[in-house]
Amino acid sequence: MQILMFVLLVGCVALCGGLIAATPWLMPANQAFAVTVPSSAHDDPSIRQWRRSYLWASVALTGIGTLIAAWSFDFVTGADENAVAFLWLYCLAVAVPLAGSFALMLHYRRRVQALKAEKGWRATGQVSAAVIDEPDLPRPVSMWWNLLYVPLILATAALVVCNYDKIADQIPMNVDFDGTVTSYVAKTPLSAGFPVIMEVFFAVIFTFCLWTIRRSRKAIDPNKPQTSAYAYGLFAHAQSAYLLVMGLVLTGTCGILMALSSFGAITMASAAIIITLLAILACVGAVVLSVVYGQNGARVFERLQGTDAMPADDDEHWILGVFYVNREDPAVFVPKRFGVGWSCNWARPLSWVFVAGLVLLCVVLLWLCLAMG
Amino acid sequence: MVLTVDPMSDVPIYQQIFRQVAEAVAIGELSPGDPLPSVRALGEQLGVNLHTVNKAYALLRDEGYVVMRGRAGARIADPSSYQSQAHRDASCAHAAEQLDAVARELASRGLDRAAFLGLAEQAADAVWPSR
Numbered sequence: 001m002q003i004l005m006f007v008l009l010v011g012c013v014a015l016c017g018g019l020i021a022a023t024p025w026l027m028p029a030n031q032a033f034a035v036t037v038p039s040s041a042h043d044d045p046s047i048r049q050w051r052r053s054y055l056w057a058s059v060a061l062t063g064i065g066t067l068i069a070a071w072s073f074d075f076v077t078g079a080d081e082n083a084v085a086f087l088w089l090y091c092l093a094v095a096v097p098l099a100g101s102f103a104l105m106l107h108y109r110r111r112v113q114a115l116k117a118e119k120g121w122r123a124t125g126q127v128s129a130a131v132i133d134e135p136d137l138p139r140p141v142s143m144w145w146n147l148l149y150v151p152l153i154l155a156t157a158a159l160v161v162c163n164y165d166k167i168a169d170q171i172p173m174n175v176d177f178d179g180t181v182t183s184y185v186a187k188t189p190l191s192a193g194f195p196v197i198m199e200v201f202f203a204v205i206f207t208f209c210l211w212t213i214r215r216s217r218k219a220i221d222p223n224k225p226q227t228s229a230y231a232y233g234l235f236a237h238a239q240s241a242y243l244l245v246m247g248l249v250l251t252g253t254c255g256i257l258m259a260l261s262s263f264g265a266i267t268m269a270s271a272a273i274i275i276t277l278l279a280i281l282a283c284v285g286a287v288v289l290s291v292v293y294g295q296n297g298a299r300v301f302e303r304l305q306g307t308d309a310m311p312a313d314d315d316e317h318w319i320l321g322v323f324y325v326n327r328e329d330p331a332v333f334v335p336k337r338f339g340v341g342w343s344c345n346w347a348r349p350l351s352w353v354f355v356a357g358l359v360l361l362c363v364v365l366l367w368l369c370l371a372m373g
Numbered sequence: 374m375v376l377t378v379d380p381m382s383d384v385p386i387y388q389q390i391f392r393q394v395a396e397a398v399a400i401g402e403l404s405p406g407d408p409l410p411s412v413r414a415l416g417e418q419l420g421v422n423l424h425t426v427n428k429a430y431a432l433l434r435d436e437g438y439v440v441m442r443g444r445a446g447a448r449i450a451d452p453s454s455y456q457s458q459a460h461r462d463a464s465c466a467h468a469a470e471q472l473d474a475v476a477r478e479l480a481s482r483g484l485d486r487a488a489f490l491g492l493a494e495q496a497a498d499a500v501w502p503s504r
C-alpha cells in the first residue's frame with residue numbers, strides 16, 4: 001500500500017512536470033510560448049533553441065519537485081505534526097515545477113514577443129473561421145452518454161440499502177498510507193449513503209467538464225480551415241471520450257468500493273489500493289492522450305508546410321499568456337493557449353458563475369462530511 | 374463549408390457572413406435543407422457579437438436564403454424562396470447600380486469598354502463556368 005501511494009504521489013509530480021516540459025512541442029505551429037506567430041516561425045532557430053532551453057529547465061525543476069515529493073514521504077506516519085510537514089512538503093513538490101515552469105514560460109514569452117517585433121510579424125487582419133454543415137467532422141461525444149452515471153449511482157444506492165443492516169455501527173472513513181483505518185464515523189443514513197453522495201458529486205463534475213468541451217469554441221486556423229477543423233474534432237472527440245470513460249470508471253469504482261468496505265465485503269485498505277491503481281492509470285492515460293494528439297490536434301497531421309501569413313493576432317486578450325479576457329467575444333470556453341485543454345473567457349460573467357458553482361458544490365460536500373461527524 | 378470573417382475589413386461583418394452564405398448557395402456548397410449553426414454557436418465560433426450574427430441571419434431570411442424551423446434552427450431554404458421574380462428583380466436592380474459605378478470608375482482611370490467587358494467576363498466565368 002505504501003509503495004503504491006509513493007508511486008502515485010511521486011509519479012504525479014514527475015508525470016505532470018514532464019507534460020509541462022513537453023508543452024511547447026504540443027502547441028499548434030502558429031503559437032510559440034503563448035504568442036501568435038506565423039506557422040513558418042515554428043522552425044525559427046531562436047524559437048527552437050528557446051523550446052529546448054525551456055525543456056531542460058523544466059525537467060530540472062520537475063526533478064527537484066520529484067525529489068521533494070519523495071522526501072515528503074519520510075514524514076508519513078500517524079503523528080499530526082508529521083502529517084502537516086508531509087502536506088507542506090508535498091505542496092512544495094508540486095509548486096516548484098508548476099510555478100517554475102510558469103515563470104519560464106513568461107520569460108520566453110517576452111523573448112518571442114521581442115522577436116516578433118524585430119521580425120515584423122504582424123497580422124493582416126483579425127480573421128476567424130467557422131466550418132458549417134460538415135456532419136462527417138469528428139466531434140465530442142454526446143451528452144446523452146452521461147446518463148450512464150444514473151444506473152451506476154442507482155446500483156450503488158441499491159447496494160447500500162440492501163446491505164444497510166450489515167454496515168458496522170462505526171463506518172471506516174480514512175486510512176493512512178499503511179492501510180490502517182484512522183477514523184470512523186457513526187452509522188447514519190447520511191454516512192452510510194456517503195458513497196452515493198460522492199458518486200453524484202463526481203458525476204456532476206465530469207458531466208460539466210464534458211459539456212464545456214462541447215460548448216467551447218473550436219480552434220480553426222483560417223489558413224487551413226479544413227485540416228485544422230478535422231484535427232481539432234479528433235482531439236475534442238478523444239478527450240471527451242476519455243473523460244467519459246475514466247469518469248464512469250473512477251466514479252463507479254470509488255463509490256462501489258467505498259460501499260463494499262462499509263459493510264466489510266472488502267477492507268478499506270484494499271479499496272484504497274484499487275482506487276490508487278486506477279488513479280495512476282488515469283493520470284498516465286491523460287498524459288499519453290495529450291502527447292499523441294497535442295493541443296487542438298496539433299500533432300494529428302505531420303507538420304504541414306508553414307506559411308508566413310498571420311490572419312489574426314489575439315495576443316492582447318491573453319493576460320500572462322494563460323488568462324483569456326475578451327469582452328467582445330461571446331464564447332465562454334476557449335481552447336488553452338499554453339497547455340492541453342480548455343480555459344474560460346474571464347470577461348464573460350458566466351465563467352465566474354460556473355466557477356462559483358463548482359466552489360459551492362465543494363462547499364456542500366465539505367459540509368456534508370462535517371455533518372457526518 | 375468554411376466561413377471566415379475579418380473585423381478589420383471595410384465590409385461589415387454581417388455582410389461578410391451574408392455574402393459567403395449566399396455564394397455557398399449559388400455554387401451548391403450549401404443545399405436546401407442544410408442546417409446553419411445557431412446564432413450563439415456561430416457567434417462564439419467566430420468571436421463575433423451575437424447581434425451581428427442575428428443581423429446576418431435576418432438579412433439571409435429576408436432575402437429568402439434561410440428559413441427558421443423552430444427548435445431545428447436555421448436551414449437553407451428552397452430555391453423558390455430566393456429565386457422568386459421579386460428577388461430576381463431586386464438583385465438585377467442592385468447589380469445594375471453596382472455595374473454602373475464600376476464602369477464609371479474604370480472610365481475615370483482611363484480604361485475602355487473592352488477592359489470592362491473583359492473583367493465582367495472573368496467574373497462570370499468564375500461563377501458560371503463555360504461548358
